[in-house]
Amino acid sequence: MQKLLDELNVPDWNATYILRPDLLVLTSSMMDYGILSPLVVQEDGLNVIDGAQRLQAIRGNKHLSERFADGVPVHLIDCGTTEAMALHVQLNRGRGSMVAHRLSRIVKQLKRSGAFSVEDFVGRFCMKGDELELMLDGSIIKHRKVPNHRYSMAWVPVEAPPGTVESKPATAEKPPNPDR
Amino acid sequence: MTRQRMFLDISCVDAARQRIRHVYDTFDTVCVQFSGGKDSTAVLYLAKEIHEERGLGPVKVIFRDEEMVSPIVLDYVNMVKDFDWVDMEWYCLPYGGEVWVLGRRQSVVLWGAQRKAEGRWVREMPEGAITAESFGLDATKPLPEPVDYYTMQGKNGSVAFITGVRAAESMMRYRSLVQKLHENYIVFPFGLKKSIPLKFAKVIYDWQMDDVLKFITEEHDAPYCEYYDRAAVTGSNTRVGIPLHSVAIRRIGDVVATEPDFYDRLYECFPQIDAQRRWWPDFDIETLIEEYASRGWDGVADVIDDFMIGPTKTQRAKGYSAEFRKKQALDPYSYPTNWLVRNLLLNELTTTSASPVGPKTRAHTLRVKAKEQEDAEAAG
Numbered sequence: 094m095q096k097l098l099d100e101l102n103v104p105d106w107n108a109t110y111i112l113r114p115d116l117l118v119l120t121s122s123m124m125d126y127g128i129l130s131p132l133v134v135q136e137d138g139l140n141v142i143d144g145a146q147r148l149q150a151i152r153g154n155k156h157l158s159e160r161f162a163d164g165v166p167v168h169l170i171d172c173g174t175t176e177a178m179a180l181h182v183q184l185n186r187g188r189g190s191m192v193a194h195r196l197s198r199i200v201k202q203l204k205r206s207g208a209f210s211v212e213d214f215v216g217r218f219c220m221k222g223d224e225l226e227l228m229l230d231g232s233i234i235k236h237r238k239v240p241n242h243r244y245s246m247a248w249v250p251v252e253a254p255p256g257t258v259e260s261k262p263a264t265a266e267k268p269p270n271p272d273r
Numbered sequence: 274m275t276r277q278r279m280f281l282d283i284s285c286v287d288a289a290r291q292r293i294r295h296v297y298d299t300f301d302t303v304c305v306q307f308s309g310g311k312d313s314t315a316v317l318y319l320a321k322e323i324h325e326e327r328g329l330g331p332v333k334v335i336f337r338d339e340e341m342v343s344p345i346v347l348d349y350v351n352m353v354k355d356f357d358w359v360d361m362e363w364y365c366l367p368y369g370g371e372v373w374v375l376g377r378r379q380s381v382v383l384w385g386a387q388r389k390a391e392g393r394w395v396r397e398m399p400e401g402a403i404t405a406e407s408f409g410l411d412a413t414k415p416l417p418e419p420v421d422y423y424t425m426q427g428k429n430g431s432v433a434f435i436t437g438v439r440a441a442e443s444m445m446r447y448r449s450l451v452q453k454l455h456e457n458y459i460v461f462p463f464g465l466k467k468s469i470p471l472k473f474a475k476v477i478y479d480w481q482m483d484d485v486l487k488f489i490t491e492e493h494d495a496p497y498c499e500y501y502d503r504a505a506v507t508g509s510n511t512r513v514g515i516p517l518h519s520v521a522i523r524r525i526g527d528v529v530a531t532e533p534d535f536y537d538r539l540y541e542c543f544p545q546i547d548a549q550r551r552w553w554p555d556f557d558i559e560t561l562i563e564e565y566a567s568r569g570w571d572g573v574a575d576v577i578d579d580f581m582i583g584p585t586k587t588q589r590a591k592g593y594s595a596e597f598r599k600k601q602a603l604d605p606y607s608y609p610t611n612w613l614v615r616n617l618l619l620n621e622l623t624t625t626s627a628s629p630v631g632p633k634t635r636a637h638t639l640r641v642k643a644k645e646q647e648d649a650e651a652a653g
Binding site: 190192193194197227228231232233234236237239240242244245246247248249250251252253254255257258259263264265266268269270271272273 | 275276277278279280281282283284285286287288289440441442443444446447450451452453454457479480481482483484486487488490491501502503504505506507508509510511523524525526527529530531533553554
């Protein structure tokens with residue numbers, strides 16, 4: 094079954110948000126392969142339960158809007174708002190996420206195969222310079238530039254007036270990003 | 274006068290070699306306390322150097338297996354165990370631990386017999402491990418003495434455990450390493466009876482993380498735990514250790530990013546941790562602290578009722594609060610109630626460690642504001 098873009102609504106209880114770079118990846122995949130699974134829509138009111146991001150990507154892209162001018166595939170569910178909300182939560186909380194070191198293995202393999210250029214990684218995955226380098230390398234030694242590191246000087250504690258022996262106070266190593 | 278670092282004209286690696294020689298010259302028995310992490314790996318290879326230099330045979334290594342050790346770390350520890358120059362003692366003792374979720378603390382006994390009976394051990398105990406039974410202990414209860422008391426049993430004469438503790442890891446560790454001026458890196462283990470002839474030797478105390486990685490990979494061309502490469506790819510913290518206590522669990526996302534299958538196993542054993550994973554970034558702990566603290570000692574009692582799960586945690590929290598209350602009576606500004614609530618909800622708890630609020634903390638800022646307001650009211 095198909096529904097026109099203008100017929101579909103994103104309900105105000107929609108709890109998902111897609112970041113711009115992720116939206117670009119989604120747009121790229123739809124340019125290449127179209128919509129591979131139908132949007133899940135509440136029959137009463139045509140509220141999108143699952144697929145709001147795809148709808149957003151299509152509406153925000155001229156080529157995709159033209160391509161799907163005759164409508165997008167939908168799967169209608171006959172349910173009330175409460176059940177629609179519950180399904181929305183189920184579908185989104187039950188979604189897996191990518192594991193970085195496994196993704197790194199795929200990226201390396203794609204690069205080795207010769208089928209993927211740097212432009213392909215940028216265009217299709219929105220994976221740019223630093224991230225691509227990290228995925229292709231994947232070692233803490235290179236990541237932290239350990240070969241260029243010179244050993245620190247040894248030290249001993251002494252009792253002295255402030256600022257007379259060391260110019261800056263000791264600092265502690267911190268995780269690379271906030272708690273998560 | 275303050276404690277400061279006086280830098281020497283030698284590298285930290287050369288200094289560590291001098292220190293470890295001194296430790297081997299001074300103590301009858303020297304063991305490496307190994308965790309599978311990069312720092313204890315560096316210490317292990319320093320010990321290997323001196324064993325080869327002096328023909329001492331295999332390096333004696335102690336591994337304290339705390340059950341919630343991730344598979345990738347275990348793979349590495351097993352690899353090290355099989356090195357022909359390593360003689361490893363693998364301990365699986367009933368350590369007292371906790372599972373902390375959004376401020377709620379629950380005691381757990383790692384390798385505890387009760388959880389085993391419920392099928393909730395994170396993994397099976399390895400064969401050949403030294404267990405509670407080896408010491409005639411009841412495996413349903415946490416160890417009655419500090420763990421070092423058990424791991425040093427059977428060692429001859431004066432004993433040194435070389436550890437990979439570094440000052441750069443945290444300000445607490447830095448402070449512990451500048452307390453003594455002479456042999457600052459040789460210290461007595463916290464909580465152990467003074468009659469027990471055991472010392473910790475923190476020979477790489479002045480190393481930075483890159484010193485450690487350079488030493489392992491360039492001077493010894495040695496492997497390190499694969500966790501660190503995964504941490505590099507995922508922007509995770511470079512620390513291995515049990516992941517569910519009050520500090521580590523705040524970075525449970527690192528476990529999900531590096532070893533999602535390990536997270537799943539933890540979730541099977543402790544389903545409550547998923548709330549932490551999902552909601553910690555949005556959890557307003559500061560408001561919670563203020564809400565309870567604003568109700569004074571009634572609020573403190575409610576924190577204990579609401580957030581301490583089980584008699585062990587409740588008893589410890591009550592003991593800690595009683596200690597704090599005595600100190601508050603003498604110096605209310607240094608021991609404000611919100612500092613107590615913060616400690617109960619967020620920090621490590623011991624009955625004797627009620628410390629005054631320090632500078633550059635939220636509690637301290639509040640204390641200064643209150644004092645200013647009080648002074649203004651008195652003046653005006």
